[in-house]
Amino acid sequence: MADNRPIIVEIRNVFKSYRRGSQVVPVLDDITFDIPEGEFLALMGPSGSGKSTLLNLIAGIDKADSGAIKVGGVDITTLSETDLAAWRATNVGFIFQFYNLMPVLTAFENVELPLLLTGLSRRQRREHAETALAAVNLSDRVDHYPSQLSGGQQQRVAIARAVVTDPTILVADEPTGDLDRRSAEEILDLMERLVHEVGKTIIMVTHDPRAAGKAHIIKHLEKGVLNNHVRSQDPL
Amino acid sequence: MFALKILFKNAFRHKLRTTLTVLGITIAILAFGMLRTVVGAWYAGVEASSATRLITRNAVSLVFFLPIAYKEQIRQVPGVTAVGYSDWFGGVYIDEKNFFPSFATEARTAMEMFPEFLVPDDQKKAFFRERKGAVVGRKTAERFGWKLGDTVTLKGTIFPGNWDFVIRGIYRGAQKSTDETQFFFHWDYLNESLKKTAPNRADRVGWFLVGVKSPDAAADVSVAIDRLFKNSLAETVTETEKAFQLSFISMTEAIVVVIRLVSYIVIVIIMAVMANTMAMTVRERIGEYAVMKTLGFGAWHIGGLIFGESLVIAAIGSAFGIGLTFPAAKAFGDSLSQYFPVFNVARSTIYMDMAAGLAVAVVAALFPVWRAVRIRIADGLRRIG
Ligand SMILES: Nc1ncnc2c1ncn2[C@@H]1O[C@H](COP(=O)(O)OP(=O)(O)O)[C@@H](O)[C@H]1O
Ligand SMILES: [Mg+2]
Numbered sequence: 001m002a003d004n005r006p007i008i009v010e011i012r013n014v015f016k017s018y019r020r021g022s023q024v025v026p027v028l029d030d031i032t033f034d035i036p037e038g039e040f041l042a043l044m045g046p047s048g049s050g051k052s053t054l055l056n057l058i059a060g061i062d063k064a065d066s067g068a069i070k071v072g073g074v075d076i077t078t079l080s081e082t083d084l085a086a087w088r089a090t091n092v093g094f095i096f097q098f099y100n101l102m103p104v105l106t107a108f109e110n111v112e113l114p115l116l117l118t119g120l121s122r123r124q125r126r127e128h129a130e131t132a133l134a135a136v137n138l139s140d141r142v143d144h145y146p147s148q149l150s151g152g153q154q155q156r157v158a159i160a161r162a163v164v165t166d167p168t169i170l171v172a173d174e175p176t177g178d179l180d181r182r183s184a185e186e187i188l189d190l191m192e193r194l195v196h197e198v199g200k201t202i203i204m205v206t207h208d209p210r211a212a213g214k215a216h217i218i219k220h221l222e223k224g225v226l227n228n229h230v231r232s233q234d235p236l
Numbered sequence: 237m238f239a240l241k242i243l244f245k246n247a248f249r250h251k252l253r254t255t256l257t258v259l260g261i262t263i264a265i266l267a268f269g270m271l272r273t274v275v276g277a278w279y280a281g282v283e284a285s286s287a288t289r290l291i292t293r294n295a296v297s298l299v300f301f302l303p304i305a306y307k308e309q310i311r312q313v314p315g316v317t318a319v320g321y322s323d324w325f326g327g328v329y330i331d332e333k334n335f336f337p338s339f340a341t342e343a344r345t346a347m348e349m350f351p352e353f354l355v356p357d358d359q360k361k362a363f364f365r366e367r368k369g370a371v372v373g374r375k376t377a378e379r380f381g382w383k384l385g386d387t388v389t390l391k392g393t394i395f396p397g398n399w400d401f402v403i404r405g406i407y408r409g410a411q412k413s414t415d416e417t418q419f420f421f422h423w424d425y426l427n428e429s430l431k432k433t434a435p436n437r438a439d440r441v442g443w444f445l446v447g448v449k450s451p452d453a454a455a456d457v458s459v460a461i462d463r464l465f466k467n468s469l470a471e472t473v474t475e476t477e478k479a480f481q482l483s484f485i486s487m488t489e490a491i492v493v494v495i496r497l498v499s500y501i502v503i504v505i506i507m508a509v510m511a512n513t514m515a516m517t518v519r520e521r522i523g524e525y526a527v528m529k530t531l532g533f534g535a536w537h538i539g540g541l542i543f544g545e546s547l548v549i550a551a552i553g554s555a556f557g558i559g560l561t562f563p564a565a566k567a568f569g570d571s572l573s574q575y576f577p578v579f580n581v582a583r584s585t586i587y588m589d590m591a592a593g594l595a596v597a598v599v600a601a602l603f604p605v606w607r608a609v610r611i612r613i614a615d616g617l618r619r620i621g
């Protein structure tokens with residue numbers, strides 16, 4: 001990978017702590033790094049090391065104590081709650097460990113959901129959702145409810161929902177954590193294709209070395225400190 | 237569309253819980269509507285009373301009489317347009333429990349002064365001609381299967397003996413609030429009999445009905461009439477029909493206050509039940525709301541979904557409750573028509589039902605909305621992850 005790619009995420013001196021009663025628990029301690037556009041980055045580290053917290057900060061669903069986080073040139077630490085929500089709607093695609101689809105909506109409606117916040121017409125929404133579901137190979141399951149789908153299929157719907165708004169970055173927190181090996185493989189292949197074929201930037205938190213193996217870069221977080229950069233040579 | 241689908245589906249995710257809540261609201265709204273209808277029935281006489289009719293009665297009490305001779309003196313008072321008179325007859329048909337109000341009255345004046353009692357002209361004429369003629373309300377006639385021309389015997393409770401009457405008219409109420417259970421006959425018939433059997437009770441009336449030309453004149457006329465008979469053997473009290481009716485009700489005012497209070501308590505209780513349902517529901521779905529927030533949906537969207545769901549449940553329950561109020565009121569009114577001659581579900585009661593249903597929905601959703609809107613996304617997601 002060449003290094004002349006533009007930087008899409010810029011993290012500078014980010015600190016984050018939680019308050020537990022009177023105690024202040026530091027979670028992230030002076031994090032600084034860049035993510036170039038089109039990167040597939042894996043964040044690894046022991047449980048409780050602050051991976052999810054860091055991912056949430058980058059995705060704009062949590063606030064840092066100090067430091068700057070620029071995504072696509074916008075310093076999201078300066079945005080208000082409302083502006084941040086609008087920013088997320090167009091700039092971030094989310095993939096969760098437990099898929100987090102709306103159980104009362106069909107696969108199609110789940111994918112259409114984030115488009116309701118855009119100015120798209122009904123027809124445009126329909127087209128976008130159909131395209132996204134086709135991309136995850138679920139065109140034959142559009143009218144199924146999440147409870148009628150397997151874990152792997154649900155996660156594919158979630159990926160379709162994440163990409164349907166064509167966001168600046170995709171964030172995934174343990175996307176294969178709840179899946180069997182085969183489904184996990186499918187999901188990882190799908191994410192890899194998104195990076196290679198569409199040029200998406202993905203930041204993925206994972207425990208799974210197999211998942212991390214698909215990434216271009218693995219960063220290790222230990223007790224809130226980013227301590228080594230490992231470039232994976234080859235998928236395992 | 238989308239939002240509607242989500243909130244309708246959400247409302248029925250827990251079928252049993254929602255069904256029970258809907259049932260609770262149905263019963264609460266039904267109870268609320270019935271209690272308000274009872275209160276309305278209590279005041280039906282007041283509602284129906286006219287502001288241009290005065291009643292002159294004995295100052296001591298209703299059970300004391302006034303001499304018929306007062307009539308001409310009252311007629312002379314400026315502002316008076318008509319003077320009629322009546323006696324409470326208190327007749328019993330076969331059995332005490334077959335109660336309906338019965339009066340001996342000066343028929344021609346009474347017919348003029350009570351235009352809300354609709355009697356066809358030919359029946360009116362037949363009634364005037366017949367000494368023993370009587371006019372009866374539609375409800376009472378239907379209750380006992382009386383037809384025009386039937387002879388009916390009432391047992392006198394105040395005036396002893398069996399009294400025969402011929403039904404010459406059946407009246408309908410001009411308004412829904414008009415009492416259709418009353419029974420009238422000629423005061424002369426009563427008086428002539430009394431002259432023979434109990435002369436000392438003859439030539440007396442229970443009260444005079446005084447027509448005035450406008451409601452404004454009522455106060456002055458009342459004072460003038462009562463001044464006429466000051467220091468006489470039978471002093472009078474003159475008041476509007478409304479005040480007269482209210483003086484009856486004031487004896488039972490406390491009951492009405494309690495019924496009103498209970499009707500509101502019912503609503504407060506169902507608010508608590510509904511609030512509990514919504515709180516449970518939202519607690520279970522807090523993760524879903526966090527996901528929606530993550531996707532960029534705001535407080536208005538999420539608050540709207542929760543309010544909407546609460547509204548759907550309350551609206552269904554209220555609709556059932558309102559729908560059931562009509563047959564329930566009919567059954568109730570039919571079986572208690574001797575106590576509540578007018579038992580109608582007022583339009584205002586339906587509006588109050590709707591307002592109560594809306595209040596239940598809003599109050600129940602307040603706290604859950606506040607919680608769902610306030611929760612931090614990261615915390616909300618943590619509940620599922
Ligand atoms: N909302 C919170 N309140 C208090 N402590 C929290 C909160 N969120 C996370 N933490 C703590 O911060 C640390 C890092 O959490 P997290 O980022 O979820 O770790 P990871 O994803 O690496 O397992 C943990 O010790 C966790 O208990
Ligand atoms: Mg985590």
